[in-house]
Amino acid sequence: MTSTAFCIGGDLKVRRLGFGAMHLPTEPGHGRETSLAIARRAVELGITLIDTAYLYGGGANEELLAEALHPYPDGLLITTKVGVARSGSSGAWKLDGRPAVLREQVEQALRRLRVEQIDLLQLHRIDPDTPLADQVGTLRDLQTEGKIGRIGLSEVTVDELNQAREIVDIASVQNRYNLLDREHEPVLTACETARIAFLPWRPVAWGKSGAKVEIASMATELDATPTQVALAWLLGHSPVILPIPGTARIDHLEENLLAERLEMTPVHRDRLDNLSAVA
Template identity: 50%
Template structure:
């Protein structure tokens, strides 16, 4: 990609992050949530994520292509397609055991294709982790995240269930999803919190304080829905500004949005998901894209809550 030399020197960002003290991964991951059902059923916020992918061979090939491109972090959950997502991820990545990090989540039940219900009973969390171990074909989960905090049970009991699994050697590292700074602090008093996975993108920056807290404490921040830019299509809105910066960089708007996120904090690891080999490669290339300080600031100003 050609850089526009009319701008100031490009800023830099670290290309890797270490989860805990032992899992070094490039700062571009892959979110496997959408790998379910028929390809036409995967789009939009209401996608069911209910059954195994009908294009299983293509899905396996896509995940293996991700490894070829240098992606080493893969995110799934027991609730995605009732465990079928974990199975296909395990099948695809088995040849790369020891080279990749697979993260999964527990704490959400799926009574139907349209329901996602938080359930944090400690015994249930431990049971689901045991099932994830079987589906992933491993003796230890690299990263187990609490999918959602259930207000029906004390946070200490839910995190404590994950810590028990860690003490038993069945989980390497523990993370949280959709949490506040206060909840991270509370959980950190029980077990080291290595990752936080919250919704975060140029159209939704409500978790800016969490991004900053994670950076200050060396916690990996895994933004999901990282490529959404909201409906701000005005001349000073993120869609327009990102498109302008993308033209200056000779990049796509999606790559530019991901590059901004990588510059936003050194512990951010975006996990965009896609069924397209072309988009997969495009997303991976964003890791090598450099914004100038002026370009970063221009996008930042267009996407902060005060400017939206």
């Protein structure tokens, strides 16, 4: 039977199927009220891993989660990301991993989330204009200071992961990955070997029409939704995968969690395993 829990960093136990908050509207009004209700419902349903980032509204998403859930229940992990900032007169977003920027973003995240320590802080992307050692070293220093509990990376190669691990323990990797997009399979394999949590973003994206038909057909066979099939495949594909599907609808949130109960035969899994070759 597929395990429903994982210990990030070896000691931080979470439910493997989490929630990505990126798509929650944060502007005042009905949309925001719905977002607050969704975040609260996620916790009511037993979700213990919620993913956000400074990039999501320049911190507005973090503030939304704090409004909805603070004081946080025991066992709830809200992980956020830093390393992307607005630049120049246009205010366009760009990668920015300079130590001073990372420090400031972590300080602001602590304030917005209303915590003294971020249990899992992830570098949103590696800034190619700043030495990797400076970026990861800054997070290591913040960890030593007690402001970060565990450190993660996002959208990295195996080589970048290895370089970072020479500087500090890496607890998680968040790369694009799903049933039909397995470009980062080597990174997943590296995470399995080191027991590093692998949080796939865009976990249920669809590919070409032929693959969509196959997934829809299997969903009908299993009395499930295509999204549930995709999430169940991820949960069974590797024990270190922690999917974080996002939604702005409570009914979809509830449907997603039922993927944990979806039972697939080896034949079903073989059919899905072969889809990436045609996607």
